[in-house]
Amino acid sequence: MGSLFRSEEMTLCQLFLQSEAAYACVSELGELGLVQFRDLNPDINAFQRKFVNEVRRCDEMERKLRYLEKEIKKDGIPMLDTGENPEAPQPREMIDLEATFEKLENELREVNQNAEALKRNYLELTELKHILRKTQVFFDETASEYHEILANRHSQLTTTFSSRPFKYENLRVKFLNRCQMADSHREEEQLNLLEDGPRGQQQQNLKLGFVAGVILRERLPAFERMLWRACRGNVFLRQAMIEAPLEDPSNGDNVYKSVFIIFFQGDQLKTRVKKICEGFRATLYPCPEAPSDRREMAMGVMTRIEDLNTVLGQTQDHRHRVLVAAAKNLKNWFIKVRKIKAIYHTLNLFNLDVTQKCLIAECWVPILDMETIQMALRRGTERSGSSVPPILNRMETYEDPPTYNRTNKFTNAFQMLINAYGVASYREMNPAPYTIITFPFLFAVMFGDLGHGAIMALFGLWMVLKEKPLAAKKSDNEIWNIFFGGRYIILLMGLFSMYTGFIYNDIFSKSLNVFGSGWKINYDASTIMDSKALQLDPAHDFGRTYPIGMDPVWQVAPMNKIIFQNAYKMKISIIFGVIHMIFGVVVGLFNHRYFKNTMNIYTEFIPQMIFLIFLFFYMTTLMFIKWTKYSASNPDPHSAHCAPSILITFINMVLFKKSTVLTEACETPFMFAGQEFLQKVLVLSAFICIPWMLFAKPFIIMQERKKQQHQPILPFNGEGQDVENSGAQSVPPADQSQTGGHGNEEMSEIFIHQGIHTIEYVLGSVSHTASYLRLWALSLAHAQLAEVLWNMVLQNGLKTGGAIGGVAVWAIFAFWAVLTVGILVLMEGLSAFLHTLRLHWVEFQSKFYSGLGYAFQPFAFESILEGGGSSED
Amino acid sequence: MTYLPFFVFTGIFAIVGIVLPIVAPKGPNRGIVQCVLILTGACCWLFWLCCYMAQMNPLIGPKLHQNTILIMAREWGNMINLTETIEPHAVGH
Numbered sequence: 004m005g006s007l008f009r010s011e012e013m014t015l016c017q018l019f020l021q022s023e024a025a026y027a028c029v030s031e032l033g034e035l036g037l038v039q040f041r042d043l044n045p046d047i048n049a050f051q052r053k054f055v056n057e058v059r060r061c062d063e064m065e066r067k068l069r070y071l072e073k074e075i076k077k078d079g080i081p082m083l084d085t086g087e088n089p090e091a092p093q094p095r096e097m098i099d100l101e102a103t104f105e106k107l108e109n110e111l112r113e114v115n116q117n118a119e120a121l122k123r124n125y126l127e128l129t130e131l132k133h134i135l136r137k138t139q140v141f142f143d144e145t146a147s148e149y150h151e152i153l154a155n156r157h158s159q160l161t162t163t164f165s166s167r168p169f170k171y172e173n174l175r176v177k178f179l180n181r182c183q184m185a186d187s188h189r190e191e192e193q194l195n196l197l198e199d200g201p202r203g204q205q206q207q208n209l210k211l212g213f214v215a216g217v218i219l220r221e222r223l224p225a226f227e228r229m230l231w232r233a234c235r236g237n238v239f240l241r242q243a244m245i246e247a248p249l250e251d252p253s254n255g256d257n258v259y260k261s262v263f264i265i266f267f268q269g270d271q272l273k274t275r276v277k278k279i280c281e282g283f284r285a286t287l288y289p290c291p292e293a294p295s296d297r298r299e300m301a302m303g304v305m306t307r308i309e310d311l312n313t314v315l316g317q318t319q320d321h322r323h324r325v326l327v328a329a330a331k332n333l334k335n336w337f338i339k340v341r342k343i344k345a346i347y348h349t350l351n352l353f354n355l356d357v358t359q360k361c362l363i364a365e366c367w368v369p370i371l372d373m374e375t376i377q378m379a380l381r382r383g384t385e386r387s388g389s390s391v392p393p394i395l396n397r398m399e400t401y402e403d404p405p406t407y408n409r410t411n412k413f414t415n416a417f418q419m420l421i422n423a424y425g426v427a428s429y430r431e432m433n434p435a436p437y438t439i440i441t442f443p444f445l446f447a448v449m450f451g452d453l454g455h456g457a458i459m460a461l462f463g464l465w466m467v468l469k470e471k472p473l474a475a476k477k478s479d480n481e482i483w484n485i486f487f488g489g490r491y492i493i494l495l496m497g498l499f500s501m502y503t504g505f506i507y508n509d510i511f512s513k514s515l516n517v518f519g520s521g522w523k524i525n526y527d528a529s530t531i532m533d534s535k536a537l538q539l540d541p542a543h544d545f546g547r548t549y550p551i552g553m554d555p556v557w558q559v560a561p562m563n564k565i566i567f568q569n570a571y572k573m574k575i576s577i578i579f580g581v582i583h584m585i586f587g588v589v590v591g592l593f594n595h596r597y598f599k600n601t602m603n604i605y606t607e608f609i610p611q612m613i614f615l616i617f618l619f620f621y622m623t624t625l626m627f628i629k630w631t632k633y634s635a636s637n638p639d640p641h642s643a644h645c646a647p648s649i650l651i652t653f654i655n656m657v658l659f660k661k662s663t664v665l666t667e668a669c670e671t672p673f674m675f676a677g678q679e680f681l682q683k684v685l686v687l688s689a690f691i692c693i694p695w696m697l698f699a700k701p702f703i704i705m706q707e708r709k710k711q712q713h714q715p716i717l718p719f720n721g722e723g724q725d726v727e728n729s730g731a732q733s734v735p736p737a738d739q740s741q742t743g744g745h746g747n748e749e750m751s752e753i754f755i756h757q758g759i760h761t762i763e764y765v766l767g768s769v770s771h772t773a774s775y776l777r778l779w780a781l782s783l784a785h786a787q788l789a790e791v792l793w794n795m796v797l798q799n800g801l802k803t804g805g806a807i808g809g810v811a812v813w814a815i816f817a818f819w820a821v822l823t824v825g826i827l828v829l830m831e832g833l834s835a836f837l838h839t840l841r842l843h844w845v846e847f848q849s850k851f852y853s854g855l856g857y858a859f860q861p862f863a864f865e866s867i868l869e870g871g872g873s874s875e876d
Numbered sequence: 877m878t879y880l881p882f883f884v885f886t887g888i889f890a891i892v893g894i895v896l897p898i899v900a901p902k903g904p905n906r907g908i909v910q911c912v913l914i915l916t917g918a919c920c921w922l923f924w925l926c927c928y929m930a931q932m933n934p935l936i937g938p939k940l941h942q943n944t945i946l947i948m949a950r951e952w953g954n955m956i957n958l959t960e961t962i963e964p965h966a967v968g969h
Binding site for chain 2: 006008411414436437441506507519523526532535536538540545550551552553559561562564566574627632633634635636637643646
């Protein structure tokens with residue numbers, strides 16, 4: 004099997020398929036998912052392809068299935084997901100499927116239509132019921148008062164009204180006083196009614212007409228206003244709410260409505276009122292005037308509602324049965340239809356040969372899987388009953404094959420991190436296998452805390468152990484999916500953080516004293532009592548080195564803990580950074596060797612290595628020398644105050660400056676004999692590498708070009724002056740340039756390219772080395788933040804005594820725990836993750852990775868089904 | 877004696893980074909398993925080594941508060957008898 008270190012070897016193949024066998028073969032290949040088909044008819048649009056009809060039929064089937072799914076979801080019926088994966092059905096089965104879906108859809112639509120009609124009917128009846136009930140109240144309460152009031156008023160009005168209409172207002176007040184029971188609204192209307200009518204014959208015209216109906220509650224105020232304005236206040240409206248919500252049959256929503264009844268006088272107003280009702284979508288219902296009629300009608304309505312209820316129940320039952328039956332198979336059908344559609348889609352990419360008897364396909368195939376693909380094709384042929392076996396021919400091509408990295412569930416997440424930067428060029432060294440460890444490790448250097456690491460590792464472990472049930476849930480939550488996709492990264496990051504946290508001796512910003520600190524208190528009581536703080540003397544109070552990690556004494560030394568840890572953490576950042584970069588350059592060597600690019604080894608790899616090792620790796624060596632050679636307990640040339648600063652030594656080395664002796668007793672600013680000379684040699688050789696990288700490659704290319712040009716030109720010159728001939732001669736180089744990459748690049752371009760490359764590398768190694776200091780910076784920030792959180796929050800709880808203290812610790816611990824998880828684990832973790840990503844993408848991969856490839860996208864049912872089949876539309 | 881931790885840890889990580897990759901089970905993922913083990917061994921060993929070496933020859937000592945010193949002295953064995961020193965002071969003043 005292929006490994007993850009390089010992408011798979013691919014080959015372009017031509018596939019001849021018998022027309023009858025094509026469908027079955029493609030179906031088998033889809034199950035296999037190892038073949039990427041190329042579109043052989045790119046200039047034919049989607050509607051003119053051969054199998055466009057079938058694709059359309061599949062679309063139609065899918066639409067029907069989606070309709071069914073929607074209906075099933077609406078009824079809340081659980082869909083059976085057995086997780087089985089049915090094979091793509093034979094093309095002839097498609098008709099059966101179509102018929103089934105057609106039947107189901109029609110049945111469902113009919114049921115729905117019936118149900119809707121019934122519901123509409125039901126709604127009308129209910130509304131009518133409400134109208135009858137509510138209006139009964141209106142009629143009851145108004146009938147008595149109303150006539151009384153009218154009679155009263157009429158006797159008055161006849162005397163005063165006719166002569167002095169301007170006294171209306173007075174009258175109104177008087178009237179109001181007299182009959183307080185009537186609401187102002189109503190009486191106003193009465194006034195106006197009277198005003199409008201011919202004054203002599205009011206008695207006769209007081210015979211009022213009315214309409215009753217229902218209206219959406221939210222429209223009522225507008226409706227009322229409209230009525231008032233349009234009829235100049237000459238109508239009288241009463242309304243009552245229907246408390247229970249009614250179901251709108253068209254979309255099943257609950258709506259709130261109100262019953263209203265409008266009294267008016269005369270036909271003109273009647274038409275006007277009806278128009279307004281229509282405009283506001285109010286439904287009007289006939290309402291008999293006589294109470295006995297109304298009662299009778301109400302009875303009739305009640306019986307009809309009961310009948311309707313039974314019928315509706317039966318309809319619902321039927322619909323439910325149909326849907327339950329469909330829900331059992333729905334997932335299966337979806338898979339089948341999507342597979343069929345995918346197959347025809349793929350067949351559309353193929354070419355028909357002249358005889359129309361066979362289909363020609365071109366596809367990218369991993370060489371290692373040729374055998375499996377042949378087997379699948381044979382199976383497909385057998386299934387279709389065709390006698391002619393399909394032919395799979397390897398083709399020669401100059402095109403760059405796609406990049407295919409065979410991943411499993413563990414390596415996949417890491418490969419995704421790399422692909423997010425850029426898909427590797429074909430057969431280029433893949434950084435993913437190294438990333439599996441270097442990524443969580445560099446993360447952990449920044450995130451080192453045993454406690455926080457444990458939280459993260461447990462979260463990762465939980466996701467890994469519960470992988471199957473969690474994956475089956477298929478959440479839509481994007482953040483969760485990111486976490487779940489990276490569960491193995493999270494687990495490893497957590498585990499490494501626990502290790503680095505243990506080495507940093509940090510657990511929620513406290514230290515463990517597992518092995519016993521190496522420092523001893525040798526002061527006598529008086530010295531201690533005389534000063535508030537004392538520094539232990541490394542020459543006398545230091546017993547032995549703490550075997551694993553930081554000595555716990557540093558955690559309780561708030562005054563110079565940072566100084567000590569900074570020196571240590573900066574050094575390890577640089578040490579790991581330089582080694583990481585050297586590793587990157589070495590990976591580049593494998594690329595040069597694989598691609599037989601010997602020239603690159605001599606013109607790029609060697610000077611790059613020299614530059615990096617002679618300058619930066621030398622600096623890390625100095626760190627180790629300083630650690631071993633200098634000690635507080637040593638006599639003078641190697642004592643604590645003689646230890647030279649590595650940074651200053653390095654700067655002086657590069658600038659050729661003379662280092663100054665720290666004190667007289669130290670004798671020399673150097674760590675070992677001959678260091679000065681060695682440094683000069685190193686710097687000079689490193690500087691020589693710059694022009695070497697800059698010019699060597701272009702010059703060699705130039706030389707080779709000259710040699711190549713000399714040979715063909717000589718015979719050509721001898722032959723003569725033919726213009727056509729020169730044209731013919733120029734063809735082969737043109738071909739070469741297409742095939743062999745940068746064959747005919749301009750010389751100046753090569754120079755510029757190489758210049759950029761060199762400058763990038765030289766400046767890059769300086770800035771990248773400094774960039775690794777982020778390991779120190781983030782680790783420091785993380786440790787400090789954890790400490791501040793402890794001191795400012797949890798300590799307050801721990802220091803409170805008594806019973807209150809117990810409660811306080813309980814509350815404060817909760818707060819501290821939330822902040823620890825939210826800020827220190829989640830946010831700090833995210834920031835450390837991003838910095839690690841940058842260190843890999845920029846600092847590591849820039850040393851060898853070009854990432855100019857394109858991904859292998861095999862025709863696989865699995866990915867099509869996961870994407871919900873929509874990816875291809 | 878002083879080199880004991882060095883050999884122990886180098887030994888442990890040598891097992892992780894050298895022995896385990898050799899005995900890694902055969903299979904399609906052997907290459908990846910080996911790569912993972914070697915890198916783990918190398919990274920963890922170097923990380924431990926740097927921490928050990930940084931403290932091997934300390935150039936500065938921890939600066940501690942009076943209280944911390946007293947507690948450390950009590951907890952980590954050489955108890956300091958304060959009564960002797962406090963009394964003369966008390967008498968003196």
